[in-house]
Amino acid sequence: MVQFPILGIGILSWIVFLPVIGMLILIFIPKAYEKTIKYVAMIFPILQIILSVVLLMNYNKDLAGINKLESFQFVEKLSWINIPALIWDGTINIDYLMGIDGISLPMIILTSIIGFVGVLASFSIKRNEKGYYILYLFLVTGMMGTFCALDLFLFFVFWEIMLLPMYFLIGIWGGERREYAAIKFFLYTFFGGIFMLITIIGLYFSSKDPVTGLHTFNMLTLMNPAAIDPNSLLGGVGTNLRYLAFVALFIGFAIKVPIFPFHTWLPDAHVEAPTAISVILAGVLLKMGSYGIMRISYPIFPDAAVWFMYPMAILAMINIIYGALCAMAQKDFKKLIAYSSISHMGYVMLGIASGTAIGFNGAVFQMFNHGTITAVLFLSVGIIYDRAHTRGLYDFGGLANKMPKYFAVIIIAFFASIGLPGLSAFISESFVFLGGFKNETIRVLTIISTLGIILNAAYILWTIQRIFFGTLPEKWNEITDINGRELLSTVPLLLIIIILGIFPSPFINLMTSSVNQLVNIIWHLN
């Protein structure tokens, strides 16, 4: 079954695998044609943006998705792996199943935008560009696929496949300690992947498709309690094994988000990664973790989700406050933004832990907003690093007068990051807090978390002061203001941030019905 085919192939397959076509083309372009390589690489994210606009225009916001295939949109279902099993009865049957709903659509839009911005930011890469762009496109495919997949096996394939290009992109084109950072990133995420895999296999063997009677990897089937064999490992409701499986899955996702105490790969990876990769990392990759929790953990283990809300809220609170405190103590601009990411992903987690519609809305919206805002911040760090070759917060001063356009760009991003009303993150953060406050179990934790608002303002304003205020050190007399390409990569994001801050409704409407459906599943309202 393929809905919305273009040239016989489903639109989701197009959007996921377009970059692979790009890779194949790049392979045949000789290394010396650097410009051609860049522009060819740029075409594919642009095509993805066009396709995601097509998705957006044809998307029916009243269909909920989440656990019902018929209310998913642009669905593609093809038999992928179908072999008779040797050890047990029946066959191994894995579908190529893709589809989107109100939770994945914002992420797909985000990925296509950030993918394009990332290519622009990659123009400062001067070493082995061919290899770089091939890996970059491969990375984009992996991310897109993760947000489209509705089959656990397929999801896992995309999830893991993306590690490979990331490892090389950091390890080859990164900073001084790039190898350490790359290995740390790879091993850490891979370690989490193992936990995921165990749970996925456990789910597979516990499942029994009510229609075919076979085991299945289909997420939507697994969300149906009737599809879980009550006598199996993960059968029943609220059993210890189910809790354990939830935790194992959670660890896999938590490492990606990252949630305290699994977050320490992030500052290293960010500091060492080239600008574009930092942008991708913060802009999209982190969201895969929180997306996974909403897409897989919550609907498949609603019993455990409710049980673990309190601990998750504690972790979210730690993320928010501890991340902000750590950010405050940093002396490296990029590391500061990395820790601020940890703090802001805490808001996402708090929204998820709230288990309320408004909290989920806030969480998804915050994922999107954090993606755009942090992308601008990392781009800005890159802009200054390209010119000064240092990121020390104490190495600068007085740049506001020297680089007025740059100052204007970054100050909007900074104020968005501290949740200034009129900019997008204000709405998502407010939703998250409202959601957390609404849930009586985690109300106190939510109140404590609001301290993060103050801390965020403190370290951001301090950063502005150190970099932009005061007098310009003489060594930066020659520094130039932001150029056209850099404006092209940041200004569209800023426009999104401002527009969504003033008119959030078109965006929120996209996800409302899905979010409500998710709430219904968790609290068994249907």
Place this chain on the structure above:
Amino acid sequence: MDYTLKYLPLVILLVPMFSFLLLAFFGNKLPRKGDFIAVSLLFINLALSLIVFFAFAQTGKYSYTVDWFNLGKGNLNFTAGFVIDELSSIMLIVVNAISAFVHLFSVKYMEGDAKYKKYFSYLGLFTFSMLGLVLTNNVLLMYVFWELVGVSSYLLIGFWYEKPAPQEAAKKAFIVNRVGDVGFFLGIMIIFLTLGTFTFTDIFAGIEAGKLQGGLLTAAGILLFCGAIGKSAQFPLHVWLPDAMEGPTPVSALIHAATMVAAGVYLTARIFVMLSADALTFVTFIGAITAFISATIAITQNDIKKVLAYSTISQLGYMIMAIGVGAMSFGMFHLVTHAFFKACLFLTAGSVIFGMHHVQDIREMGGLRKKMPITYWTFLIATFALCGVPFTSGFLSKDSILAATMAFANINGGITYIIPIIGFSVAGMTAFYMFRLLIIAFLGEPRNKEKYDHCHESPIQMTLPLIILAALSTFVVFSFNPIGADSGWIMQMMKTPESLLTGTKGMIYHIVDRAEYTEMLHHAHYPAMFLSLAIAGLGILLAYVFYHWKKVDVEKLTEKIKPLYNFSLNKWYFDELYDATVISFTMAISRLSAWVDNKIVDGVVNGSATVTRWTSFGSGKFDNVVVDGLVNFTGGLVGFFGLIFRKFQTGKIQTYIMFLVFGIIVLYFMFR
């Protein structure tokens, strides 16, 4: 008229935004960087807000609401809208008027500044945010504009960010305000989750229906008021406002004296009807404490702007206290009169600083009366207003507040008598420190001859706003009766509404109905008036005795009360206290977190990696040495035996026969 009230407020709101965007993007291309556009737009806006005001006076309250966005099936609805009522229509005029005068004043004051264009565009941004705050009919939107005024204030305090002091002041202002805002936001959350709405009228309807009551209602009221504590610089968050004087002086006049800092008072007035008895007690005491502390500090300050800043805090405390004691309309009245005379005072201070070439220390001034006559006379009128001298607007509003505190104490008795006592003592101190300032700066002999000689009166662009503002500080603007405002238009229009909780009792506070309160007010009116006149007169007299006639040696007196003097001069050591506690603590815990993160959390990760590496190294060795060693050993053993047995394989039949015989012999002996 309907259209006037429907669309004109939006136009008024957007005009300064337009000014901001125009100047920010095209300012450099415009002649004179577009300042004349900004100024004329603001004067147009002032005219428009007068039209709105008269339209409102004819047709009455008008409110307009649209859906902003909603979540799901209509149960979570976020709206946006504005309301034109007596509060907002008057505030529109106040904000636009002062903003327009400040724009005009700034043309000369900021002339030649490198960031001239930026300055005017920021003023536009501020005015936009402030008008939004005033117009909105919904508490969430108020929070939105609340934060936006905070940002424009941040940008303008830190306008001269090349110097360290403005940087610090801007940052401090924003962060301190954030502390209050968190409380504000928590209050909004309580309201939204219990009542499901943000609109003021719906909130009040919900409370009237009993959906939010008791302790939670008190908490909601106090939390919302926390926002006011931050923005209106109330104790204990008042520390940012004196530092905010690092901004350009016209900005201090507009933002940090007349309008933005009054936003907290405006908010408290808006939510007045839902404040429970205990919340009102809290409001009253915060206001009184603030008024008192800052008045005691203002007495010893030597920076002309610092004196005015502390006086602003003190007057804001008055307004808050007035709302607390149940006289909301008086608080708002004082807000309006204060806005004009305090803006006038700040702009005169600006004129002095301009004329004296950036001298702010009053000990360097003296005798300026002769050099700057217009500045002097306008300063004098505004000072009269601030001190509550008859025939000024300040006299009317201040007396009303003092009468209200007396009425309040008469109703509640006991400890509440401290409120009027504070009120009157602050009135005395205000008169004293203002005349101290006036005498030292404008009268007597010049102390710095060189500066004095170069000093000049300011140009017409600066003095004209001063004259207008001074004129607006007289009683006729608000009431034709110089000793009572009751019959004046503003008091006729603005009546304190009946509280939703009338008749309830808090710990020490009893909310009585309006009729009873008005009755008590009438009794208090004349005693309060005479008492305050006497006290203000005493304050002025003392100032003359000390500083003009020099009957008392101030130096010696200061020596005698050195600890008290230092306590006041150092602002009660609030900054030092906060530095030593909250700030040090936060910085320490932040460094600790970073250390923990680096050494412990990441240490575990790296540690486990190390352990894994050592384990793999160990198992590698084990594999190499033991497992492989065993294999090799076996092989070696076999080889060794082979080596030995090879000796036997000589290939000679004789040797084999010999071994055979030898073997048989051995076997024979073994089994014999």
